[in-house]
Amino acid sequence: MGRQDDACGTETAGHRHWTVDEHLADVLAGLTALPAIELQLLDAQGCRLAEDVVAGGDLPPFDNSSMDGYAVRTADTVGATEQYPSVLAVVGEIAAGADELPKVGPGQAARIMTGAPLPPGAQAVAPVEWTDGGTGSAQAATAMTAEAGPEVRVRQEVAEGAHIRRAGSDVRAGSTVLSAGAELGPTQLGLLAAIGRGEVRVRPRPRVVVLSTGSELVQPGEPVGPGQIWDSNSYTLTAAAQQAGAIAYRVGGVPDDAAVLRRVLEDQLGRADLIVTSGGVSVGAYDVVKEVFAEYGGVDFRKLRMQPGKPQGFGRIGEAGVPLLALPGNPVSAYISFELFVRPAIRTLLGAPDVHRPVVRAVCTADLVSPAGRRQFLRGWYGDGTVAPVGGADSHLVGALARANCLITVPEEAVAVTAGQPVDVVLLTD
Numbered sequence: 087m088g089r090q091d092d093a094c095g096t097e098t099a100g101h102r103h104w105t106v107d108e109h110l111a112d113v114l115a116g117l118t119a120l121p122a123i124e125l126q127l128l129d130a131q132g133c134r135l136a137e138d139v140v141a142g143g144d145l146p147p148f149d150n151s152s153m154d155g156y157a158v159r160t161a162d163t164v165g166a167t168e169q170y171p172s173v174l175a176v177v178g179e180i181a182a183g184a185d186e187l188p189k190v191g192p193g194q195a196a197r198i199m200t201g202a203p204l205p206p207g208a209q210a211v212a213p214v215e216w217t218d219g220g221t222g223s224a225q226a227a228t229a230m231t232a233e234a235g236p237e238v239r240v241r242q243e244v245a246e247g248a249h250i251r252r253a254g255s256d257v258r259a260g261s262t263v264l265s266a267g268a269e270l271g272p273t274q275l276g277l278l279a280a281i282g283r284g285e286v287r288v289r290p291r292p293r294v295v296v297l298s299t300g301s302e303l304v305q306p307g308e309p310v311g312p313g314q315i316w317d318s319n320s321y322t323l324t325a326a327a328q329q330a331g332a333i334a335y336r337v338g339g340v341p342d343d344a345a346v347l348r349r350v351l352e353d354q355l356g357r358a359d360l361i362v363t364s365g366g367v368s369v370g371a372y373d374v375v376k377e378v379f380a381e382y383g384g385v386d387f388r389k390l391r392m393q394p395g396k397p398q399g400f401g402r403i404g405e406a407g408v409p410l411l412a413l414p415g416n417p418v419s420a421y422i423s424f425e426l427f428v429r430p431a432i433r434t435l436l437g438a439p440d441v442h443r444p445v446v447r448a449v450c451t452a453d454l455v456s457p458a459g460r461r462q463f464l465r466g467w468y469g470d471g472t473v474a475p476v477g478g479a480d481s482h483l484v485g486a487l488a489r490a491n492c493l494i495t496v497p498e499e500a501v502a503v504t505a506g507q508p509v510d511v512v513l514l515t516d
């Protein structure tokens with residue numbers, strides 16, 4: 087791995103370079119969780135609750151059977167054996183969902199299916215395998231049969247409460263089942279449905295518009311001409327925004343044409359809680375991004391003490407003051423900038439407690455070099471407390487980026503790391 091050219095890290099008079107932490111603080115300063123809204127359950131997946139959810143009733147709502155079998159009075163089964171079963175009169179059949187229940191008196195039983203309400207008088211359920219299934223056979227039954235007769239032989243004692251799921255044994259009426267701030271995944275949504283909620287009050291997922299700029303960009307699937315490249319940033323950044331919890335809209339390949347960029351921005355502003363652009367933030371001749379954003383007034387272009395990801399833009403545009411992060415075009419720079427700055431912004435808008443990617447200490451297995459005065463983020467592979475660099479430090483290396491699961495951080499004051507030294511590692515996996 088070659089030593090980085092430090093020349094581009096030099097500060098020119100009047101242009102202070104921001105630290106990573108300063109820029110991050112500036113991005114997050116004005117952001118709070120989006121106002122809460124009511125959403126249908128499945129639209130709320132991945133969102134955080136904006137209310138404590140209290141169960142209106144018990145769960146299960148009534149005592150019910152956990153087995154297909156016979157609802158019995160325990161006294162009637164005392165002393166029952168295979169040889170001398172208790173013979174009980176079957177007074178009815180109860181399917182799940184039944185609303186009219188037979189009363190089970192002494193010497194009686196009722197056929198009952200899993201999930202069906204326990205009938206009055208019964209204190210336990212004998213699974214069908216503990217009976218003859220109503221067939222009169224000396225053998226134990228293996229299933230409930232349609233040909234069951236008016237009597238059932240119960241071949242063993244049944245204890246009080248056996249195979250009964252008590253009302254409220256799962257969730258008690260009046261108890262808080264989920265607290266504000268809880269993230270709604272499949273099991274939480276299922277619980278809300280189980281207690282009868284069709285809608286829920288949540289922090290909505292932020293709507294993030296991702297647009298990549300550059301006249302050299304061609305959309306994947308289309309043929310590229312000389313000097314052209316396929317637009318990968320809009321895919322990386324849209325996928326990363328979705329992974330962070332946003333609803334992401336991809337607008338790929340806006341050419342370096344101020345009028346077109348202006349029009350696209352105006353179109354997109356209405357549906358965005360956050361705008362992310364890539365490209366056009368350095369000092370090139372065709373960097374119309376700066377020119378157009380400058381017209382909006384609120385976007386500041388700055389240089390950061392980091393590598394990659396030195397040039398960055400941040401501000402608010404439009405009447406609503408939609409936050410906009412303009413990321414550098416180099417694909418690795420764009421992605422790392424997303425992870426460090428955009429992801430925390432999305433997580434903040436979501437009201438998520440874990441705003442940042444986790445950072446762990448790990449022993450570096452190779453020697454590293456790093457530019458003085460810039461925090462370097464090298465792609466790495468982390469596992470079992472160690473980390474190894476993956477590919478070089480250059481910001482065009484998308485092949486290596488796709489093989490990495492972390493970023494190795496080399497602090498501003500360090501110009502080298504020796505194999506065996508501990509380093510901070512930003513984990514990129516959820």
Ligand SMILES: Nc1nc2c(c(=O)[nH]1)N[C@H]1C(S)=C(S)[C@@H](COP(=O)(O)OP(=O)(O)OC[C@H]3O[C@@H](n4cnc5c(N)ncnc54)[C@H](O)[C@@H]3O)O[C@H]1N2
Nearest residue numbers: 298300317318319320365366367368396414415416417419
């Ligand atoms: N004279 C200087 N040149 C550069 C400097 C500098 O300080 N002085 N900074 C360099 C650094 S660091 C970076 S990072 C880049 C940032 O450039 P831009 O944000 O203006 O991005 P572009 O010039 O549009 O593109 C850079 C690079 O990335 C490729 N690219 C752009 N968009 C995409 C996309 N959607 N998918 C895939 N690849 C993309 C583009 O083709 C270029 O190769 O500036 C350095 N230059």
Ligand code: MOO
Nearest residue numbers: 394395396419481
């Ligand atoms: O700082 Mo740039 O983002 O290296 O490629």
